[in-house]
Amino acid sequence: MKYVIGIDLGTSAVKSVLVDQKGTVIGEHSEAYPLSRPQPGWSEQNPEDWVKGTLTSLRRLMEGTGIEASMIDGISFSGQMHGLVLVDSEGTVLRPAMLWNDTRTTAQCRRIESTLGPKLLEIARNRALEGFTLPKILWVQENEPELLSQAYQFLLPKDYVRYRLTGDYAMDYSDAAGTLLLDVGSKQWSAEIAAAFNLPISLFPRLVESFESTGTLLPEIAEVSGLLPTTQVFAGGADNACGALGAGILGEGRTMCSIGTSGVVLSYETNKDLNLEGKVHFFNHGEKDAYYIMGVTLAAGHSLNWFKETFAADKSFDELLNGVDSIPAGSAGLLFTPYIVGERTPHPDADIRGSFIGMDSGHTQSHFARAVLEGITFSLRESIEIVRESGKEITEIVAIGGGAKNEAWLQMQADIFNASIVKLESEQGPAMGAAMLAAYGSGWFSSLGECADAFIRQAGRYTPNPEQATLYNELFSLYQEVYGATRELNKKLAAYRK
Template sequence: MKYVIGIDLGTSAVKSVLVSAEGSVVCEHSESYPLHNPKPGWSEQNPEDWAERTIASLRKLMEKSAVDPSEVEGLSFSGQMHGLVLVSAEGKVLRPAILWNDTRTTLQCRRIEKTMGSKLLDIARNRALEGFTLPKLLWVQEHEPEILSQADVFLLPKDYVRYRLTGSFAMDYSDAAGTLLLDVAGKAWSPEIAEAFDLPLSLCPKLVESSELTGTLLPDVAEAAGLLASTKVFAGGADNACGAIGAGILGEGKTMCSIGTSGVVLSYESRKDINPQGKMHFFNHGEEDAFYVMGVTLAAGHSLSWFKDTFAKDLSFDSLLAGIEKVPAGSGGLLFTPYISGERTPHPDADIRGSFIGMDSGHTLKHFARSVMEGITFSLLESIDIIRQSGKEITEVTAIGGGAQNETWLQMQADILGANIVKLESEQGPAMGAAMLAAYGCGWFTSLAECAERFIRPAKTYVPDKDQVETYSGLFSIYQDVYGQTQGLNERLAAYRK
């Protein structure tokens, strides 16, 4: 028997999955690590925590599975995007990593827009947003110049972990696309962008394909992880790219909806000349010479977690959502906008905040819970609509993440998105995508698409209900009005946020 390992480096934990040549998940193990918020809007982690917990996760995985290390041929990574890790020539981390959900860089985003103008969208294909890496580099340049002067290279989270496991620096195209320093279509670091901000191109690591072999395990790491030093290590990809691979989004028209802490709508794109003009993200895929368009809802599953923790702390999620299918579509005229952390698509607005509209004394906890789920899904429909307006037909969407765990929500997605929703038999998301990159890199398959045919199996399809589709279509038009009608109010309320 032969196996590969997929490692998913998330914001709260790292998950390792052991996958057989038949695509079965034999074992999995997660290890958590802390998130630090030293100031309002700041979000940081210690990169060494990632490395230590990844090695611990691998060791536990091998112990629990009792698989012979000689049967594990390779491993690869999925990682949280955008996070800035600055490393010295000696391989020392120079400061805590600034994460994707850190919002300190608004002024740096304005500087990028003023300096680059329309050229940014022509080259990087994405707008300057607080979550991206270049604004973080500029923040360090302005506030911690002594740190930047010591930096030999910048890495993204999974790339630092891979460096710690192999001793070599590299970054794949799918993750590099989220830095704002990559010429996305040209698949090269952009001298024009780097020079505009006095950043040496030498700060940028070597670029590789997601399935490319980047080395083998260092002997001491292999011993600590319970693996052989000969285990092949492949580059891996950004979490969304790996989530797409793990969901089989590997051909024209294939579309995925992922509801985790944030929400993502992602659609495969083969044409490199597409430029969404900042309406959606446009990134390199983990598949060679492919791309994807992506819309993001910043607080998707987080909106539901926030609601439960604030208003139903003593209830489990199952209890909170039990019987929610009995609440009619539209939640009795109650509408929620999930802007509790700002919004990304189609409104890149860090200051907008969420709303409950239409509350009355007849609404119960179940009405509110359903309206939260509906509001999250309406936000995702805005991304679907942009893709459809570009000429693509979307009739089927693969659902992954927390939103794929509740049958009522899956049916709601079908009714609101107006498409068949496919739930997978074994939904491992980005971790499975990372394992598939390792399997393809090891030569088990001639393509990622062939790997997907073996590894990914649909379990159930949810078909839109025509009456519900009509109801939600009317509600969606109201939902779309809320942003514009509350934007000014939120600007005025911002002064009172403490």
């Protein structure tokens, strides 16, 4: 039996999974690392922590499974998107990595918009948001110019780790699409955007496919990790692209709903010329010459976690959600909007905040818990509706993440989205997608689709209840009114959030 390893480099930890040729997960291991917030709005990590965590995770994975290193055909990566790593000509990191959730770059976003105008959406297909990489590079350009002058390459998090493992500089298209520097349709770095901000193209790493080999392990890395120097290392992809692979989103109309700390709706796309005017993200897929449309709810699972920790800290999530299925749809007139840290899709608004509307003395904790689930799901439906408006018919959605762990919530998603919800037998998310890239890159399958057929199995299906779907359709219209009704009020309240 042969095996591959998928490595998911997250914001709080790195996770590695060992998978056999049937897609069975033989073992997994996670290593946590710290997050630094030196100033309000800043979010940074030490890239060396990622490398140490990855090597420790690999070593313990190999020790824990007892699999011979000679049986590992290859490894690949999934990585947190957008984070900026600058290295000099010796490969030395010049400053802490600025992460996807670092929000110091509002001024740089406005500079991008005023400089590029409509060209930004024509070329990069995405709006200038604080999380993306180009605003971070411009912040360094304006505030730490001496460091940018020393930079040899800019890398994204997983690409830096892969460089340390192989000595090779590269970036795949799915991750490069989140930089605002890629011409997404033509799959080339945009010389026009680079020139507009006086950035040399030499700063940009070479572009590769997600399943492309980027070399083998350096001898000293192989020794520390417990693998062989001949182990193939494949480029990997952005976490959402790999999550899509791990959920089998590999065909026209295939759609995924992932509910973790944030929530993501992602749909497969082949039309490279599709331009949704920045209403949702448009990125390159891990599959060659494919794309995906993606909408984001910033506080999806985070809203539920906030509610539990604030109002039911003594309960487990299972205890908190026990009984929500006995509360009628609509939570007896109680509506929640999950804007507790601002919102991304369809309202890129840092000032908007959440609401409970319609509270009365008859509402219990279970009513509030159900309203939170409904509000998160309504927010995700806004992204689904944008995808539908592009001409896609969405009748089936694969659910992954925390939203796939509770049956009442799965049925709620079916009713609110008015689509069948599919639950997977084994859900490893982005780590499985990374393993699939290694499997395909190693020649196990003739296509990623064939790999998905072998690796991914359904465990359940939830179909919409017509009466519930009709009721939720009415409530969704009310939900959509809340943003406009509270936007100005929240802007005024922002002055009191100090």
